[in-house]
Amino acid sequence: DVKVTQSSRYLVKRTGEKVFLECVQDMDHENMFWYRQDPGLGLRLIYFSYDVKMKEKGDIPEGYSVSREKKERFSLILESASTNQTSMYLCASSLPVISGNTIYFGEGSWLTVV
Amino acid sequence: GESVGLHLPTLSVQEGDNSIINCAYSNSASDYFIWYKQESGKGPQFIIDIRSNMDKRQGQRVTVLLNKTVKHLSLQIAATQPGDSAVYFCAENRGSGGYQKVTFGIGTKLQVIP
Numbered sequence: 001d002v003k004v005t006q007s008s009r010y011l012v013k014r015t016g017e018k019v020f021l022e023c024v025q026d027m028d029h030e031n032m033f034w035y036r037q038d039p040g041l042g043l044r045l046i047y048f049s050y051d052v053k054m055k056e057k058g059d060i061p062e063g064y065s066v067s068r069e070k071k072e073r074f075s076l077i078l079e080s081a082s083t084n085q086t087s088m089y090l091c092a093s094s095l096p097v098i099s100g101n102t103i104y105f106g107e108g109s110w111l112t113v114v
Numbered sequence: 115g116e117s118v119g120l121h122l123p124t125l126s127v128q129e130g131d132n133s134i135i136n137c138a139y140s141n142s143a144s145d146y147f148i149w150y151k152q153e154s155g156k157g158p159q160f161i162i163d164i165r166s167n168m169d170k171r172q173g174q175r176v177t178v179l180l181n182k183t184v185k186h187l188s189l190q191i192a193a194t195q196p197g198d199s200a201v202y203f204c205a206e207n208r209g210s211g212g213y214q215k216v217t218f219g220i221g222t223k224l225q226v227i228p
Binding site: 090107 | 122146148150155156157158159160163203205207213214216218219220221
């Protein structure tokens, strides 16, 4: 079974703090993704990566950056957390088939910015 | 179908009855579709998928139907059980600029009445 592991399930951070959300997958997937999920808005793509050291902006990249130094690890960084970044963050991975492949999700990280 | 707003559409079903959850997708170029189940406090979990060259696919207690003419997808759950209570959402995939472009619906909440 595919395993996508998000190291932090629940975090509370102060406004202006730098926040790191870590994600590791064990299926040698090329693609990795970071989404945020908010009530009524569904899943919105922040950033994705299709290879080590490669990254592409998703639909809502503002206020975020990412790092992919190793194939299995994809980190989401909030340089200066703000209250509107309070959300559930989901990491995901998939194989790189253009015509579509299942995206597997982690269990989510609940971030509260106070 | 899907709706935009703060409140998820909700489907209440008696235990043992069949459930039908609907999804209207937006892009006629989408060629791969997935249904996910998300239980409270957890990440989305893959249920079943279907490619655009099919109109029906069956799994264990679940069936997905695809109508490309009206861009409609449905998930049927047979003999619904309390453990089926969750939010269900669809995802449509298509190739875009060399990448996999995935769009998620906001979901439908399924409540199973014992």
